[in-house]
Amino acid sequence: MQCEEAIIYSYGFATIASAIPAYSKRGDVVFCDEGVNFAIQKGILASRSTVRYFKHNDMADLERLLIEQQNEDKKNLKKAKVTRKFIIVEGLYINYGDICPLSEIVELKFKYKVRIFLEESMSFGVLGHYGRGVTEHFGIPILHIDLISASIENSVGSTGGFCCGKSYIIDHQRLSGLGYCFSASLPPMLASSAIQSLKIMEENTGLFLKLKANSQLLHNELHSIKEIEVIGSPVSPIKHIQLTQSSGNRQEDSQRLQDIVDYAKTKGYAFTVARYLESEEHHLPPTSIRVVCNSSLTEKEIKDACFLLKQTFSSRTV
Numbered sequence: 402m403q404c405e406e407a408i409i410y411s412y413g414f415a416t417i418a419s420a421i422p423a424y425s426k427r428g429d430v431v432f433c434d435e436g437v438n439f440a441i442q443k444g445i446l447a448s449r450s451t452v453r454y455f456k457h458n459d460m461a462d463l464e465r466l467l468i469e470q471q472n473e474d475k476k477n478l479k480k481a482k483v484t485r486k487f488i489i490v491e492g493l494y495i496n497y498g499d500i501c502p503l504s505e506i507v508e509l510k511f512k513y514k515v516r517i518f519l520e521e522s523m524s525f526g527v528l529g530h531y532g533r534g535v536t537e538h539f540g541i542p543i544l545h546i547d548l549i550s551a552s553i554e555n556s557v558g559s560t561g562g563f564c565c566g567k568s569y570i571i572d573h574q575r576l577s578g579l580g581y582c583f584s585a586s587l588p589p590m591l592a593s594s595a596i597q598s599l600k601i602m603e604e605n606t607g608l609f610l611k612l613k614a615n616s617q618l619l620h621n622e623l624h625s626i627k628e629i630e631v632i633g634s635p636v637s638p639i640k641h642i643q644l645t646q647s648s649g650n651r652q653e654d655s656q657r658l659q660d661i662v663d664y665a666k667t668k669g670y671a672f673t674v675a676r677y678l679e680s681e682e683h684h685l686p687p688t689s690i691r692v693v694c695n696s697s698l699t700e701k702e703i704k705d706a707c708f709l710l711k712q713t714f715s716s717r718t719v
Contacts, residue, residue, distance in 0.1 A: 416562030498633025526556025
């Protein structure tokens with residue numbers, strides 16, 4: 402990641418959920434995208450900070466909140482000097498399959514003097530020439546990001562997670578990161594497998610070109626199905642399939658999608674309806690089938706899977 406220092410956690414969920422409250426405390430202000438994953442939400446809750454959610458990937462709405470905070474700070478300059486402010490976003494959103502507009506976020510960081518926490522669990526090992534994530538994808542100097550966190554339970558295929566950044570930022574977590582202090586180290590076998598995965602990524606950058614091509618192909622093939630709406634960036638391996646004509650009832654839509662999934666399973670294809678802790682989510686995403694591709698899939702496999710979905714939606718949706 403070309404950072405000064407990194408720290409390893411033994412559980413992916415606990416990585417960002419521990420990192421946030423290690424820095425952001427009661428009285429601090431967090432500006433957070435409303436579409437962030439559940440681990441980030443729990444980390445913000447544990448921090449007891451004031452949280453202000455902005456609309457998903459809406460930089461105008463984020464700037465509106467930053468301006469409001471700036472005006473609030475002018476009323477009490479003494480308090481403003483000790484109030485830390487953070488922007489928390491995902492590099493690649495697992496619940497939406499799109500990429501954060503990091504270039505614009507960095508501009509707002511310097512304009513309004515806030516810190517950026519970037520969660521890259523889905524973008525690490527996916528985006529960029531060397532798989533270093535959304536900073537490499539946009540060509541943004543990694544030093545512009547105050548803290549980067551990622552799980553190694555996705556593209557790396559191990560368990561745990563890491564945070565990286567400047568040395569003084571990472572050192573603070575060794576005594577303040579609860580998921581680090583009150584946990585054990587990674588099992589040696591899984592640590593070794595993670596190292597080997599990272600070596601493969603460094604030595605075979607063609608994997609990322611293949612993944613990008615597969616993601617684009619999947620995106621194009623899914624767009625040919627008129628009964629669905631495809632949510633996600635073309636270069637993202639994560640796609641969400643939503644019904645173009647919702648019934649207006651979440652349970653009914655979920656069951657219709659589950660019927661599609663069950664039928665596809667009988668034909669030898671495994672899909673899944675995206676699941677959420679509905680009563681706990683801050684902003685519950687629409688019902689969808691989450692589809693994720695990888696670099697090992699062939700063009701034929703992707704086209705065959707999409708053709709099955711096209712047939713299934715045509716015959717089983719009303």
